[in-house]
Amino acid sequence: MTFALHPRLEADAHFAADWQLCRVLVMNDARYPWLVLVPRRDEATEVIQLEAPDRTQLMEEITRAGRLLQTLPEVAKLNIGALGNLVPQLHVHVVGRHPGDPAWPGPVWGHSPAVPYDADALAGMLGLVRAG
Amino acid sequence: MTFALHPRLEADAHFAADWQLCRVLVMNDARYPWLVLVPRRDEATEVIQLEAPDRTQLMEEITRAGRLLQTLPEVAKLNIGALGNLVPQLHVHVVGRHPGDPAWPGPVWGHSPAVPYDADALAGMLGLVRAG
Numbered sequence: 001m002t003f004a005l006h007p008r009l010e011a012d013a014h015f016a017a018d019w020q021l022c023r024v025l026v027m028n029d030a031r032y033p034w035l036v037l038v039p040r041r042d043e044a045t046e047v048i049q050l051e052a053p054d055r056t057q058l059m060e061e062i063t064r065a066g067r068l069l070q071t072l073p074e075v076a077k078l079n080i081g082a083l084g085n086l087v088p089q090l091h092v093h094v095v096g097r098h099p100g101d102p103a104w105p106g107p108v109w110g111h112s113p114a115v116p117y118d119a120d121a122l123a124g125m126l127g128l129v130r131a132g
Numbered sequence: 133m134t135f136a137l138h139p140r141l142e143a144d145a146h147f148a149a150d151w152q153l154c155r156v157l158v159m160n161d162a163r164y165p166w167l168v169l170v171p172r173r174d175e176a177t178e179v180i181q182l183e184a185p186d187r188t189q190l191m192e193e194i195t196r197a198g199r200l201l202q203t204l205p206e207v208a209k210l211n212i213g214a215l216g217n218l219v220p221q222l223h224v225h226v227v228g229r230h231p232g233d234p235a236w237p238g239p240v241w242g243h244s245p246a247v248p249y250d251a252d253a254l255a256g257m258l259g260l261v262r263a264g
Contacts, residue, residue: 046198046209046210047191047194047195047198047210047212048194048195048198048199048202048210052192055191055192055195056188056191058191059179059187059188059190059191060184060187062179062180063179063180063187066178066179066180067180070180077178077216077217078178078179078180078214079213079214079215079216079217080179080213080214080215081211081212081213081214081215081239082210082211082212082213083211083212083213083239084209084211085209085211085229085236085237085238086237097217104217105217105218105242106217106241106242107213107215107239107241107242109238109239110237110238110239
């Protein structure tokens with residue numbers, strides 16, 4: 001089975017890396033360090049549909065993503081979410097938050113339009129993932 | 133170490149059960165079937181602070197909670213979130229959603245004030261958890 005990203009994820013985020021289970025994307029919103037993990041399991045729409053070893057691996061990749069984001073000085077809190085109300089393909093958000101960010105203390109999802117990265121800042125985020 | 137719920141969780145939700153890792157609460161909002169899993173690890177504020185076996189167990193308890201909610205006919209989608217911007221004690225939301233619910237397709241967190249359960253509906257939700 002060929003893995004393909006949902007067009008909405010393709011449009012809203014940049015490819016960073018393929019880890020063991022997940023494709024790792026950087027959400028194109030410079031206001032938040034925000035990774036999206038997409039398990040390369042085409043049929044999955046819910047975390048709980050994954051087989052148990054994949055669920056464990058997903059948790060480990062969430063942890064890896066969270067630890068990368070925590071190396072950034074501005075990250076005071078992690079927000080992790082699997083929603084999928086708009087994009088059915090299973091994907092997990094791992095977002096670095098801090099008091100005073102635009103959506104704080106509410107969730108980032110649906111809060112306000114993204115502010116795209118400039119090239120240098122995007123390269124920095126992609127480099128963070130690729131070095132980790 | 134004695135485990136104690138954060139007062140905000142104590143106020144907003146009802147005790148349903150203690151599973152192997154987590155205290156399981158029913159959020160007191162009759163508009164959504166909504167469970168909250170609180171790992172009984174007093175010091176934890178982030179999923180990624182848990183030891184690896186606890187992370188795997190948390191994922192299994194998220195799965196158990198999600199499968200219970202999916203037995204309800206109104207649940208079309210699960211939303212899973214670990215935020216903690218307001219309540220630092222680590223807790224994971226597992227929420228049953230459907231198109232047309234009050235916050236759909238946005239997240240439930242921060243959307244609008246809860247509508248408390250009446251006694252019969254609350255008993256039904258607590259029974260779902262306790263039977264599962």
